[in-house]
Amino acid sequence: MSTTPNLDYGSMGFKEIIVKLDGDNTIAIITLNRANERNTFSPLLVEEIVEVFGLLDRDDRVRVIIFTADPSAPAFCSGAMLPQGDLGWSSLYQSEAEREGPQAHRDLGGVVTIAILRCRKITISAVNGHAVGAGITALQLPFDFRLIWEGAKLAFPFVRRGIAPEACSSYLLPKLIGNSASLGLFLSGDTYSPRHHFLQPLYYSIHPNRSNVLPAALQLAYDLAENTSQPAIAMTKALVWRGKDTIEEQHLLESLVFRGLSGAGDGNEGVRAFKERRKVGFEDKLGDMKGELRPWWTEVDIRHRKAKL
Amino acid sequence: MSTTPNLDYGSMGFKEIIVKLDGDNTIAIITLNRANERNTFSPLLVEEIVEVFGLLDRDDRVRVIIFTADPSAPAFCSGAMLPQGDLGWSSLYQSEAEREGPQAHRDLGGVVTIAILRCRKITISAVNGHAVGAGITALQLPFDFRLIWEGAKLAFPFVRRGIAPEACSSYLLPKLIGNSASLGLFLSGDTYSPRHHFLQPLYYSIHPNRSNVLPAALQLAYDLAENTSQPAIAMTKALVWRGKDTIEEQHLLESLVFRGLSGAGDGNEGVRAFKERRKVGFEDKLGDMKGELRPWWTEVDIRHRKAKL
Amino acid sequence: MSTTPNLDYGSMGFKEIIVKLDGDNTIAIITLNRANERNTFSPLLVEEIVEVFGLLDRDDRVRVIIFTADPSAPAFCSGAMLPQGDLGWSSLYQSEAEREGPQAHRDLGGVVTIAILRCRKITISAVNGHAVGAGITALQLPFDFRLIWEGAKLAFPFVRRGIAPEACSSYLLPKLIGNSASLGLFLSGDTYSPRHHFLQPLYYSIHPNRSNVLPAALQLAYDLAENTSQPAIAMTKALVWRGKDTIEEQHLLESLVFRGLSGAGDGNEGVRAFKERRKVGFEDKLGDMKGELRPWWTEVDIRHRKAKL
Structure with a gap:
């Protein structure tokens, strides 16, 4: 997979997100920029998020991606944009x-x-406001870490709107926190606090003020x-999300991955730094990964026959 | 699947359970009626529970099913009826x-x-007493919500009786709360309080008195x-329990389900009520579900060749 | 599978572990004996652990296996032995x-x-010191119960060393505690206390002093x-780790296992003791298990073509 040149995300014309690099260009901060519309999901927002995660995945400078919102916005994300006119949910259908x-x-x-979820970098969702529907499914569940404001109101309201869980939440939530909590959250459709016991394993940390969340994420x-x-992170994510069905097959896979990583620059640097009791200086990029580390799984093609994405 | 006419559950001759409708016939309350036998599992009880859940699944009036016991009974359910005479466990074998x-x-x-688990309505187990064996496996794990009395003594005692987990608990418990807690509970066979950390994700709420549990469930x-x-609930349960193996396949499935639900009456009503800031009035029945919402999974036939069930 | 005669583990020449029987020879205590090397993983240690678990699995006297360390050692286990010289991780490759x-x-x-994990007896890890890398993966995750010292420092440091999770931890940890906590632990590579909320379902009990852990395990x-x-324990472990994909198939499997266990001596003894309100006296051995209880799963062969193991 080819890497992207040093892009200037500020000049790329994103409208519904703001993208900045920080920390010597190793950290990307994506800020939802639809505060006037309660940071709701829109088709353009979807397009821009998909585009920027694809670019950041291949931008060798970037190691960590933070997704957040303006802490003074009415919400982190209030879910799908309200369907217009009399179209109901069908306004969300694509013309295809x-x-x-x-x-x-x-x-x-x-x-x-x-x-x-396919992005191979570390992803952090910094949830500094209320989050409903897609605001907790798409914008939280596929991330590696979720940090949240203690006062956030959280809801999976689907069954109260006549629909069912979306954004692959019916796949991710059970795997993230188990079926008991997932069914409780999905079938009640109710509003929960981040401190609710059903959500206990979901958040890395919970913060008293909205303005604390992004600094903690940073x-x-x-x-x-x-x-x-970078290669160690990418392989760890893949081992968890794209693992094998049996422990014996996973053992063979982990062995192959270990062999691929340990023979590379970062693997050697990791040992040397540890022995010399100094900080590591990892330099391997995702494009450098050895053959053992190529994807071992197949992905069902979800694109339309004529899709742009 | 055809729906049942407006049944009068009180006149159907159930002996080991009492079945009543409440809340304008939208809620069914099933009460275990074997207090004299410590609410143990019997073959007749099994037959009656299977029958009533089948009927309630197809009774279009009913939206929620609560299973409970008399709060003054010695136990919510003490597990399998003690085998009679010298037959040992083999008294539980069916003649087939x-x-x-x-x-x-x-x-x-x-x-x-x-x-x-196959019932497509919301199911709630209101555990207002001690629960052992089938009292925690069959009568709690397949439900969507579990509410419990704080003082309940809970045990999966199988390994201390020379047998192994039953009632599909070796399938459900790991999916509900994970393998670490499940193995701890199963392999110790010990008695636990609902407050034990292994059980933390299992209960929706925990109540100080036995008499509080049913009111909270109601x-x-x-x-x-x-x-x-109703269709949204049925599809949500199916997406969680009958989901696909990969996130891409689940995405295609969720998309199809969304399409099926959003184009229906309840889907439109959900959007309209939200926009008009009023209560919803859902009217779709399970029999009305569109083609997209037909079962996408296959079920291994567990019946005997000549079984009645 | 044939059983082993009454072995004298003390005379078998183990160097990096000490093996003792306790409790009328029903309990085996394995103590890591590399305190001078911070109880790190070595190839000889691996060989000895594999050998002793194989023997104990087939030693009919033994019902429970405890793995622990000297509570005054610098650590319970500090992970893999530091690679020697300039070889880096490749010093861990086997010549094969x-x-x-x-x-x-x-x-x-x-x-x-x-x-x-393949050992069919009850296994307990008594973690009375810090545990890093293999000290928390191989020496904790495959056990049935984990008891731990409250002050233990725990880390999955792989991504900070340029490598990825090993010891089948990318398979076991998600199944034990879910993907949300697993990804948090793996991708941060940080040091955690046993009280951290991500680890909440992992430990059976947490103890204030290092010297309390082994007595509690005993x-x-x-x-x-x-x-x-013994057969009930072996089947319970197999039902959880080697279960079927659907609830219907698991029901058929549990039914077969119940039939096999209930017709045996321990199944009958379990019922009789319960009815007579006396302690059980289980005597069935793993070699006695009926045909229904033979392994129903297949295991991918992980051995080298010419391996000794």
């Missing part, structure tokens, strides 16, 4: 789906979720950008 | 199994569990009966 | 792997993990050795 029938519909939340990001290896 | 050999045995707890049931859509 | 290429490498942590072991059935 209209032509090709029900099988062609692609849930936009799921498109975002998969783009984030502190975590600085540490991880400095001290972790 | 005797003729057809070991492969024909059907664990009665599992028969109950599957009947409850309060939850009234809310959900009024404010959730 | 050198000849046969990357596909032939077998992660030594994974070899240990699988040996422990107390649990005495109870379980006296009161649980």
